[in-house]
Amino acid sequence: MKFKCLKNPGKKTVDFVITTVPWTDSSIPLMAPASLKPVIEKAGFSCLAVDINAEVYAWTKAHPQQKLLLDFFFDEQLHDETRYETYDMFESMALQILSFKPKFVGLSLFSYVCQSSAKWLAWFIKKLDPECKILIGGAGCLYTFTGRSKFTEELLKEGIIDYHIRGDGEHALYEFLKNNKDYVGINSLEWRQLPMDEMRLLPTPDYENYHFDLYEKQVLPLLGSRGCVRKCTFCDYIANWKKFTWRTADDIFSEMKKQYDTYGIRYFKFQDSLTNGNMIEFIKLTKLLSDYNKANPDKSFRWSGYYIFREHNSRTEYEWQLVKDSGAENLSVGIEDLNQHIRYSIGKKFSDEAIDVHLEYAYKHKIKLQLLNIVGYVNETEKDIDYIKKWLRNHTKYKDILHLQWGGTLGIFPNTWLEKNFKSLGVEKINSQPQGWVNRSIGSTPAKRSRWAREITKFSKDLGYRVADDLDNHYVLEMLINDKI
Amino acid sequence: MTKFNRCKFKLSLVFGKCNNKYMTVKVNNLIQKPLDGRVDMELDLVLPENVVIKTSGKNLKYDTKMNSKGEIIEDLYVKIESISLDGFPLGERYIHQLITINTDDGNHVSTSYLGFNGEVVLEFAEDNAFFQVLKIKNL
Numbered sequence: 112m113k114f115k116c117l118k119n120p121g122k123k124t125v126d127f128v129i130t131t132v133p134w135t136d137s138s139i140p141l142m143a144p145a146s147l148k149p150v151i152e153k154a155g156f157s158c159l160a161v162d163i164n165a166e167v168y169a170w171t172k173a174h175p176q177q178k179l180l181l182d183f184f185f186d187e188q189l190h191d192e193t194r195y196e197t198y199d200m201f202e203s204m205a206l207q208i209l210s211f212k213p214k215f216v217g218l219s220l221f222s223y224v225c226q227s228s229a230k231w232l233a234w235f236i237k238k239l240d241p242e243c244k245i246l247i248g249g250a251g252c253l254y255t256f257t258g259r260s261k262f263t264e265e266l267l268k269e270g271i272i273d274y275h276i277r278g279d280g281e282h283a284l285y286e287f288l289k290n291n292k293d294y295v296g297i298n299s300l301e302w303r304q305l306p307m308d309e310m311r312l313l314p315t316p317d318y319e320n321y322h323f324d325l326y327e328k329q330v331l332p333l334l335g336s337r338g339c340v341r342k343c344t345f346c347d348y349i350a351n352w353k354k355f356t357w358r359t360a361d362d363i364f365s366e367m368k369k370q371y372d373t374y375g376i377r378y379f380k381f382q383d384s385l386t387n388g389n390m391i392e393f394i395k396l397t398k399l400l401s402d403y404n405k406a407n408p409d410k411s412f413r414w415s416g417y418y419i420f421r422e423h424n425s426r427t428e429y430e431w432q433l434v435k436d437s438g439a440e441n442l443s444v445g446i447e448d449l450n451q452h453i454r455y456s457i458g459k460k461f462s463d464e465a466i467d468v469h470l471e472y473a474y475k476h477k478i479k480l481q482l483l484n485i486v487g488y489v490n491e492t493e494k495d496i497d498y499i500k501k502w503l504r505n506h507t508k509y510k511d512i513l514h515l516q517w518g519g520t521l522g523i524f525p526n527t528w529l530e531k532n533f534k535s536l537g538v539e540k541i542n543s544q545p546q547g548w549v550n551r552s553i554g555s556t557p558a559k560r561s562r563w564a565r566e567i568t569k570f571s572k573d574l575g576y577r578v579a580d581d582l583d584n585h586y587v588l589e590m591l592i593n594d595k596i
Numbered sequence: 597m598t599k600f601n602r603c604k605f606k607l608s609l610v611f612g613k614c615n616n617k618y619m620t621v622k623v624n625n626l627i628q629k630p631l632d633g634r635v636d637m638e639l640d641l642v643l644p645e646n647v648v649i650k651t652s653g654k655n656l657k658y659d660t661k662m663n664s665k666g667e668i669i670e671d672l673y674v675k676i677e678s679i680s681l682d683g684f685p686l687g688e689r690y691i692h693q694l695i696t697i698n699t700d701d702g703n704h705v706s707t708s709y710l711g712f713n714g715e716v717v718l719e720f721a722e723d724n725a726f727f728q729v730l731k732i733k734n735l
Contacts, residue, residue: 189730198726202600231726234682238600269683 112170112200115322116161117207126156127288128208129217131164132228133171134184139380140165140321142332143219143249143280149314150281154288159211160317163204164221165325167228170200187227201228205235215244217284218272220251226262233271246287248276257351257526259300267298278302278351279337281313307356310337315366318374330378331370333414335363335396340388341419342528343447343458345485348384350526355388360395364403367412381416386442388419394433401436415441420461423468431472442473443481449502450495453488458528470509481514481579486567487521487560489529489536492553496563503571516579517568520560522546600724601643606680609635612711614661614672619710620653621674634677641681643723649676649716651697660711673711679718682725686732694735 116130129144129151140162148160171180182188183197208216216236218229233245252275253260263275275298276283282305283296296302305313316332323329338355339348371377387393404411414437434442448454451463473480486496506513522545523529523538533540537552549556572578611618611630621628621635624647628635639647651674659672676695679686691708698704699714710716722728 187730188734189727194727194730198724201726230684234684234726235600265683265685269680271683 112203114163114166114207116166116320119210124212125159126213127151127158127215128211128213130161131219132225132232133164133167134224135164135221138327139330140332141221142316145316145318147284148317150285154285156288159320161320169325184227185224201231201235204232205239209240215246218247220247220249222251223254225251237271245272246274246276247272248280255525274298279305281305304352304354310356311358315369329376330380331376332382333379334382335386336383336388339384341458344528347524347527357389357392360392360399363396364399377410377412379414384417385419386416397433397437400438401433404436404438411438413438413440418442418444420444420465420469422461423465427468431476435476435478439478441479443483446482447485448488449499453491453495456490474509474512479512481516483516485518485521486564487555489538489550499567500570503574507574510576514577515571517564520546520564523548603641603643603682603725605639605641605647607637608677610675610677612671612673614659614670619651619672619674622650624648643728644721647718651710652713654713671711673709676708681729684729690732
């Protein structure tokens with residue numbers, strides 16, 4: 112297997128090769144290498160930033176023994192039928208990366224499913240060039256957001272990798288390259304969230320080395336904020352990105368225009384946990400986009416991303432009009448629970464009436480909504496499940512714009528509000544799994560919650576709603592963008 | 597296909613004393629001298645290659661002591677604690693279920709607790725650590 116993105120006929124050399132590693136089920140570019148390329152260059156190093164995952168993704172999807180290959184990425188199972196191809200894939204990756212004679216190789220792990228590939232790619236590289244320094248980073252280095260990473264600790268101990276960069280990587284990587292290797296976030300448990308002023312100075316991601324013909328749809332990822340304005344009790348993301356930081360509308364709009372000018376791509380997927388966290392900037396951005404789209408109907412911008420519902424008010428209609436005119440196509444909304452009292456317990460204080468108002472506007476403007484739900488919150492009972500079914504029966508009008516996701520029942524994750532307070536809520540942990548808890552006072556058990564999730568999934572499918580069987584929210588959003596659902 | 601057949605073999609052994617002595621252990625004919633009851637050793641292998649662990653010096657009559665209830669209170673043994681190839685651990689299952697000692701008296705015992713005189717042959721038949729580690733993991 113030869114990688115297009117690593118072709119080097121001119122025997123060019125670079126200081127730093129940074130790449131994604133398989134497996135991420137993504138049909139749009141993964142942005143970490145492109146985001147870090149200008150940071151590396153600012154530190155004075157030449158850089159090749161590529162999305163190897165995209166090529167492996169395309170190759171695997173077209174492979175007659177796709178399932179056997181996926182067994183390797185997910186479970187490190189190497190089947191006889193695919194063992195030489197798998198070996199050849201890693202060997203080619205390593206040889207082609209090293210053809211650029213880099214001093215550093217950075218491996219970006221989007222999720223824990225990337226761990227097998229990162230480990231073996233690092234091994235192949237070290238075998239061929241023990242002097243090459245390997246850095247890894249990304250959320251995939253850990254199974255949960257926080258705590259120690261046994262995976263990286265073992266690789267560091269054995270010298271298979273040299274550095275692990277944790278959390279926001281832009282400043283830590285820059286400091287690393289400036290030889291400040293004691294900077295927080297480099298081989299350390301702690302890391303420093305990028306403050307807003309520094310975040311706003313980040314350069315525009317550079318996709319120069321990406322091969323856009325590999326992707327099913329021409330979409331560019333974009334980051335407008337980090338953190339969240341909500342304090343949902345179950346959320347481990349806010350336990351790590353404690354402050355909500357955002358970029359200005361002008362800055363985001365300018366990036367969109369610049370990327371369009373450079374790559375000719377007009378569809379953007381916001382990677383933020385929410386696009387409308389700061390309503391002032393969000394309104395401003397949607398106005399900028401609306402004005403642009405009206406003035407440029409043949410080259411209008413479109414976008415998808417995460418969105419939060421708020422309590423409705425006199426401006427709601429106007430806001431939805433802007434959302435429509437700005438080019439929004441698919442919005443993922445964390446409803447969490449269709450029972451108002453449970454949403455309030457979670458910290459999502461918008462009413463049932465507000466949901467109805469938002470649905471009506473989305474319906475009017477033909478904007479698709481992916482509703483993200485959690486089944487079996489700590490105070491959820493059979494009666495609440497019945498209410499969800501009733502809600503579903505009463506809202507079938509919206510089934511053409513709705514895509515429902517019921518999740519894998521409530522998990523209690525480290526460092527969340529729920530993890531810190533579960534005892535006072537009457538919840539008892541019964542094993543180390545996030546879903547391993549009971550609330551005896553209301554008879555909530557993992558088995559019962561699992562049954563509820565299955566029942567609701569089937570019930571909503573039977574009513575004609577589209578329901579995600581895949582639990583990865585980003586993946587489902589991408590599938591929606593690609594019109595695959 | 598480029599050969600990646602050189603690999604670092606790491607072995608950790610824990611020794612149990614009896615009658616104030618340790619078991620004699622040779623790994624690929626190299627005598628292993630325990631320090632504070634353990635050995636952490638490395639070998640450079642060129643795969644495919646076998647690693648042979650030989651245990652000797654145990655007197656089966658005297659080097660296992662029991663109390664009046666028949667419980668072992670002192671035993672001469674060596675236990676395989678961990679094995680890795682190029683830093684990749686071969687895993688608990690391999691250590692505890694897939695290692696066999698061929699004892700000097702002709703028995704074959706599946707165990708990583710080597711309380712017999714005999715020989716363990718760790719067969720690494722693949723020609724690189726990638727195939728070898730994954731083969732063992734998938735056994």
